Amino acid sequence: DAKTTQPNSMESNEEEPVHLPCNHSTISGTDYIHWYRQLPSQGPEYVIHGLTSNVNNRMASLAIAEDRKSSTLILHRATLRDAAVYYCILRGAGGTSYGKLTFGQGTILTVHP
Amino acid sequence: DGGITQSPKYLFRKEGQNVTLSCEQNLNHDAMYWYRQDPGQGLRLIYYSQIVNDFQKGDIAEGYSVSREKKESFPLTVTSAQKNPTAFYLCASSIGWGPSSYEQYFGPGTRLTVT
Numbered sequence: 001d002a003k004t005t006q007p008n009s010m011e012s013n014e015e016e017p018v019h020l021p022c023n024h025s026t027i028s029g030t031d032y033i034h035w036y037r038q039l040p041s042q043g044p045e046y047v048i049h050g051l052t053s054n055v056n057n058r059m060a061s062l063a064i065a066e067d068r069k070s071s072t073l074i075l076h077r078a079t080l081r082d083a084a085v086y087y088c089i090l091r092g093a094g095g096t097s098y099g100k101l102t103f104g105q106g107t108i109l110t111v112h113p
Numbered sequence: 114d115g116g117i118t119q120s121p122k123y124l125f126r127k128e129g130q131n132v133t134l135s136c137e138q139n140l141n142h143d144a145m146y147w148y149r150q151d152p153g154q155g156l157r158l159i160y161y162s163q164i165v166n167d168f169q170k171g172d173i174a175e176g177y178s179v180s181r182e183k184k185e186s187f188p189l190t191v192t193s194a195q196k197n198p199t200a201f202y203l204c205a206s207s208i209g210w211g212p213s214s215y216e217q218y219f220g221p222g223t224r225l226t227v228t
Contacts, residue, residue: 032215036217041201041222041224042221042222043117043203043205043219043220043221043222044156044205044217044219045219046215046216046217046218049215049216087155091215099144099210099211100158100161100171101156101217102158102172103156103157104155105153105154105155106155
């Protein structure tokens with residue numbers, strides 16, 4: 001399975017933008033890039049996903065590098081409720097990894113008031 | 114309200130006992146999943162089911178069993194063969210299987226402690 005690399009932790013101030021990076025140099029052409037987040041003692045929550053083009057939704061934006069070997073999750077204005085562990089996941093489109101989500105350790109985001 | 118329910122939230126068992134964790138969804142989703150999470154770690158896939166009456170082993174299926182007799186229910190049994198059963202267990206579902214069914218909805222989890 002293709003793997004992702006994320007920083008262990010990041011910090012931000014409330015109301016400021018946050019850019020969460022993810023490296024996935026072994027991504028295959030059909031892997032989707034997914035982001036989930038998990039608040040303490042809760043199940044993960046879907047944030048956004050993309051394949052090649054940048055994506056926007058009500059929660060965040062996803063910027064994907066042209067070579068697809070890295071991506072960045074952008075929270076435009078961080079709030080205290082955005083403090084969570086953010087997971088960057090590659091979802092396979094073929095072989096034994098088809099359809100599966102493989103979670104790494106993620107990035108712990110701390111938001112300061 | 115549509116969603117996934119897991120019960121109980123906290124569960125305590127003695128070593129050597131089997132225990133079954135409940136997972137119910139009313140989202141009319143075909144696919145369901147069980148994950149395990151240990152402290153400070155990401156989630157690991159135990160079992161998944163693409164459709165009713167079918168299920169497949171995930172990455173860490175040893176010591177666990179599941180059934181999928183109804184579309185809305187996917188119970189997980191932690192058997193006495195599971196060497197380190199204490200963990201946070203999460204159930205999830207999605208509309209279907211495959212990358213086009215991109216969003217997994219997660220339940221609130223069951224924290225199992227075995228002593």
